[in-house]
Amino acid sequence: MNRRYWLLAMGLGLLGFVIGGLLFGAYRQSPVYIPPLKVVGDVARVVRLEDLQHQLVSAQEPSSCASQQLGKLHNVIYEGRKYQALKLLDIIDAAQPIGPPKQIYLVGSDGFTSSFPAQGLEKSYITFTAQNGWEAINLNHPVSSNAKVLKEIIIVAEGGSSPLGLTVINSEKELSRVTTGQLYTRTLLEYPYAEGQAAVENEGQTYTSSVYTLRKVFRLADLTPIQEGGMMLVMGGNGEQRFLENRGYFELKDNCINYLDIDERSQMEEIKGVIVNPPTTSIMDTYYDARHYMENGDKVLVVVLEGFTYSLYTHAIEKGHLPFLENVGPAQQATGVYPLEHNVWLAAMITGAVPAENGVVNAKDQDLKVSSLFAVAQRLKMPALLLQSDAKLLNTEVEPLLINDQNTSGTADDELYALTLDKLEQDYDFIMVCLDGIASSSESHGSEAEPALAALHATDKYLQGLVKQWPGKVIITGSPGKTGQKEFTCDSIFVPYLYLK
Numbered sequence: 041m042n043r044r045y046w047l048l049a050m051g052l053g054l055l056g057f058v059i060g061g062l063l064f065g066a067y068r069q070s071p072v073y074i075p076p077l078k079v080v081g082d083v084a085r086v087v088r089l090e091d092l093q094h095q096l097v098s099a100q101e102p103s104s105c106a107s108q109q110l111g112k113l114h115n116v117i118y119e120g121r122k123y124q125a126l127k128l129l130d131i132i133d134a135a136q137p138i139g140p141p142k143q144i145y146l147v148g149s150d151g152f153t154s155s156f157p158a159q160g161l162e163k164s165y166i167t168f169t170a171q172n173g174w175e176a177i178n179l180n181h182p183v184s185s186n187a188k189v190l191k192e193i194i195i196v197a198e199g200g201s202s203p204l205g206l207t208v209i210n211s212e213k214e215l216s217r218v219t220t221g222q223l224y225t226r227t228l229l230e231y232p233y234a235e236g237q238a239a240v241e242n243e244g245q246t247y248t249s250s251v252y253t254l255r256k257v258f259r260l261a262d263l264t265p266i267q268e269g270g271m272m273l274v275m276g277g278n279g280e281q282r283f284l285e286n287r288g289y290f291e292l293k294d295n296c297i298n299y300l301d302i303d304e305r306s307q308m309e310e311i312k313g314v315i316v317n318p319p320t321t322s323i324m325d326t327y328y329d330a331r332h333y334m335e336n337g338d339k340v341l342v343v344v345l346e347g348f349t350y351s352l353y354t355h356a357i358e359k360g361h362l363p364f365l366e367n368v369g370p371a372q373q374a375t376g377v378y379p380l381e382h383n384v385w386l387a388a389m390i391t392g393a394v395p396a397e398n399g400v401v402n403a404k405d406q407d408l409k410v411s412s413l414f415a416v417a418q419r420l421k422m423p424a425l426l427l428q429s430d431a432k433l434l435n436t437e438v439e440p441l442l443i444n445d446q447n448t449s450g451t452a453d454d455e456l457y458a459l460t461l462d463k464l465e466q467d468y469d470f471i472m473v474c475l476d477g478i479a480s481s482s483e484s485h486g487s488e489a490e491p492a493l494a495a496l497h498a499t500d501k502y503l504q505g506l507v508k509q510w511p512g513k514v515i516i517t518g519s520p521g522k523t524g525q526k527e528f529t530c531d532s533i534f535v536p537y538l539y540l541k
Contacts, residue, residue, distance in 0.1 A: 077174040077190050081221035082197035083135035086294045092124060092168055110134045116165050118177050125165035125177060138204055139197035146176050154187040194222035198425040206297050207528045208264055210316045211373060214530055215264040223292050231257045231289060257289035266316055273318040274299050275378040277310035279395025312378055313528035321374040321537050324386060326515055329394030329539055331416050338514025346382055347479025350520030350534035361496045364504040371536030380526045381540040383433040385519040406435045414438045422469035428457055429476055453477035457502045464509045479521030507540055514540040
C-alpha cells in the first residue's frame with residue numbers, strides 16, 4: 041500500500057472513530073425512557089409532560105386526551121449553561137386552575153419538595169436534562185426552588201372552596217371543607233392497595249405473585265373528629281352514592297378524591313361530599329311512598345318546590361311565613377342527591393334510584409334508564425299527570441303539561457296553581473306538580489328580600505288550597521333551583537319532606 045492510500049485509510053478510520061464516538065455519546069445522553077411530570081391539585085385538567093416537544097394534556101374524560109405544545113420553547117441561560125425550557129406559567133395555564141393559584145409545590149422523585157407563592161413566575165421555567173430529569177429553573181427565586189428529578193407540580197388555589205374538593209357535613213353543620221390542592225400539602229399515607237394475585241404450576245410446585253399499587257390515602261378522621269365505624273353517606277360527582285361504615289380510606293389521585301373500601305375491595309370515584317350520620321329520609325322516598333299509596337288504591341299528589349331547602353323551611357317557620365305548613369308539620373329533613381340539578385333530583389324522586397342508576401346525572405340528561413312512578417300508574421291503570429313550567433326536563437312515560445308565565449309575574453306558579461285545581465276535579469289518580477316561585481324570587485332578589493317573602497306566603501296558600509281540594513295523599517318536598525347553589529353544603533343538600541293525610 042502506497043503512502044497516499046495509507047493516509048486515506050487512516051483519515052477514514054479517524055473519521056469513523058469520531059462519528060462513532062459522537063453517536064455513542066448522544067445515545068448515552070438520550071434517555072430511552074423519560075418519566076412523566078404531572079401537574080395536579082386544584083386544576084380542572086391533569087397535565088402530563090412526557091417530553092419538551094409534545095406534552096400530553098389529559099382531562100377527566102379519556103377521549104379528551106391530546107398531545108399538544110404548551111407554548112413555545114425558550115432558550116434559558118442559567119449558571120453559564122444554555123437550556124431549552126417551557127415557561128411554568130404556560131404549564132399552569134394549560135392545567136386550568138380552579139381558582140387563582142396561590143402556592144406552587146415542586147415535588148421530586150426523592151421526596152424533596154420546594155414551595156413558593158404563585159406570583160412573580162415570569163422567569164420560572166421547566167426543562168429536562170439527562171442528568172437531572174425534569175428540573176425547575178427559577179431565575180427570580182432562591183436557588184433552593186430549583187428542584188430536580190421532578191415528578192409532580194402541585195397547584196394550590198386561593199380560597200377553601202373548589203368543585204374538585206371534599207366537603208364533610210352532618211345534618212346540622214359543615215365539619216370540614218378541603219380542596220385537592222390543600223390535601224397534597226397534608227400528611228398522607230402511602231397504602232399498598234392489592235390489585236390482584238396470580239398463580240402458576242411449575243414442576244409440581246405452585247408459585248404465586250401479588251400486585252400492589254401505592255395509593256395516597258387518608259381517613260375521614262384526619263379531617264374532622266368522627267367516630268370510627270359510624271355510618272356515612274358518600275356522594276360522587278358521577279351520581280353514585282353509598283351508605284358506608286367509616287372504615288375505608290379516601291384516596292387523593294391527581295385532581296380528585298376517590299373512596300377505597302379495603303375490606304370489600306371496591307371504590308367510588310370523584311367524591312364530592314360526605315354526610316356523617318345522615319338523616320333516614322331521602323327525596324327518593326317520594327317514589328316508594330307514592331308507589332305504596334297507589335298500590336293501596338290511594339290517589340297521590342306530589343308537589344315539588346324548587347329552591348325550598350330545609351334551612352329555608354325552618355327559618356320561614358320560625359318567622360311565621362308558612363302558617364299552613366307550620367300547622368301540618370313538622371317536616372322531616374330529607375337528603376337529596378348529587379349533582380345539585382333540578383332535573384337530576386326529579387329523576388331520583390320519580391324513580392327511587394340514584395342518578396348513576398337512573399341515567400340522569402347532569403342538567404342536560406333527560407332519558408331515564410329505569411321506570412318511574414308514571415309507569416307504576418300505568419300498570420295500575422291510574423290516570424297520571426305531570427305539570428311544570430318552562431321547558432321539558434325529563435322523558436317519562438307521560439308527556440308533561442308545560443305552563444308559561446302568562447301574566448309576566450316572574451313565575452308560572454299562579455298559572456300552575458289554577459290549572460292544578462282544575463285537574464284535581466278531573467279523574468286523575470296521580471299528579472306531580474313543580475312550582476318554582478320560591479327559587480325564582482330568592483335567586484333574583486335574595487332570600488330575605490320582600491319578593492322572596494311574598495313568594496313564600498303565596499306558595500303556602502297554594503299548598504293549602506291544593507291539600508284542601510285533593511281527596512288523597514299529598515307529598516311535599518323541595519329541589520335545587522335552576523341557577524342557585526350548586527356546591528355541596530348543608531343548605532343545598534337537605535330539603536323538607538312532608539306527607540299528609
